[in-house]
Ligand SMILES: NC(=O)C1=CN([C@@H]2O[C@H](COP(=O)(O)OP(=O)(O)OC[C@H]3O[C@@H](n4cnc5c(N)ncnc54)[C@H](OP(=O)(O)O)[C@@H]3O)[C@@H](O)[C@H]2O)[C@H](O)CC1
């Protein structure tokens with residue numbers, strides 16, 4: 001699992017390090033050396049300018065300068081402000097034997113590569129515009145820990161940070177590396193091991209992770225099982241039946257045993273393996289095996305609102321999306337009892353108009369308020385559980401912004417829930433699978449492609465699947 005630590009959590013870990021036998025100066029030495037090593041690995045020797053701030057981020061910069069200079073690179077340091085001489089960054093500055101210049105635009109323009117070691121975790125106020133101008137003038141900018149001006153906890157911009165080609169962080173990525181708009185300033189993100197003792201890291205119990213397959217396990221069918229063991233998903237379909245069909249195709253590809261489209265009028269164009277039922281919901285709900293329902297895509301706002309209430313009353317496991325969310329505009333209490341909601345920013349703002357702040361905090365607050373997992377969609381989708389756990393997804397390509405993509409995501413999540421995957425894990429896995437499927441399709445993606453791309457992605461997650469299930473050779 002890949003935990004994400006906020007700058008405040010990282011500070012607690014840093015403070016615990018000396019008590020675990022790891023002085024800050026050693027961590028800084030390791031951090032600066034790691035920066036120099038990564039730059040040497042990814043760039044050819046060139047003229048380097050280090051913009052160094054007053055704190056430990058600046059200290060990392062001085063040490064990176066020393067290691068690059070020792071490797072024969074022409075390096076100059078431009079201190080933005082000076083550090084206290086007795087502090088670890090002050091000592092790192094004192095150990096610098098190379099050229100030091102005033103931080104001005106000419107120096108920046110003369111350099112081929114600029115290292116942004118101005119502010120990191122200790123950013124406490126907006127960036128001075130004069131510093132922004134320096135960072136902006138860099139031909140190639142490499143940020144130490146995080147681009148100066150990006151809030152590591154939220155991804156918010158405090159002032160105008162530069163656009164780094166790569167960012168080298170330490171111990172663990174921070175939320176601000178994955179959340180927009182900060183994410184768009186980081187370039188390629190590297191996370192370097194600086195020898196932080198595991199006892200120091202253990203001071204923090206993680207509650208936020210990068211959404212990767214290490215965070216969850218997708219269900220695999222049992223040899224002895226039958227289709228009812230793999231669950232029965234019912235998707236409500238309405239006038240825009242294409243949305244429900246897209247969701248159904250994706251849910252079936254996740255491995256559900258049975259899938260019903262419940263519709264007031266006959267539907268044409270659904271795959272033959274999908275059951276179509278036109279009888280009233282009450283009759284379908286009489287079957288207790290119909291545990292999981294998807295309510296919203298293409299349903300119409302009024303129908304979605306009343307169907308949602310019926311399903312909640314019947315204590316079903318519900319994924320609410322699209323029109324079911326719009327039906328709850330300004331009335332989040334109507335969502336209490338659902339398992340997962342999948343709003344985009346517009347739908348979220350309609351349900352929770354009073355919630356402000358960063359994306360992570362808003363998703364967490366909403367999840368706690370309605371007691372459901374919130375999947376707040378976007379290029380930096382946040383998945384938040386009512387108990388405070390959250391994940392940030394970073395594998396979604398821009399091609400996913402296409403009609404029907406959201407219906408497909410809701411279907412994938414509902415499909416995984418149908419197979420009894422725990423709710424937070426099903427939501428997180430659904431988001432990741434959706435992104436991975438889109439990536440595997442490449443350019444020209446249409447929503448119909450996503451379901452068909454799922455089997456290969458699922459097989460890559462369960463490498464033993466094929467061998468385990470292949471019939472034994474009896475010849
Ligand atoms: N475990 C690790 O990951 C390690 C990380 N290291 C590096 O340490 C920094 C964090 O160092 P810290 O000293 O806490 O903070 P900064 O270097 O970011 O800078 C704090 C100083 O900067 C002043 N500041 C903050 N914002 C501004 C601003 N907008 N304008 C002017 N000055 C600003 C701040 O002033 P205050 O008034 O707020 O006190 C401080 O003086 C981390 O990012 C890593 O790079 C360690 O080297 C090793 C372990």
Ligand SMILES: [K+]
Nearest residue numbers: 116119146148
């Ligand atoms: K920085």
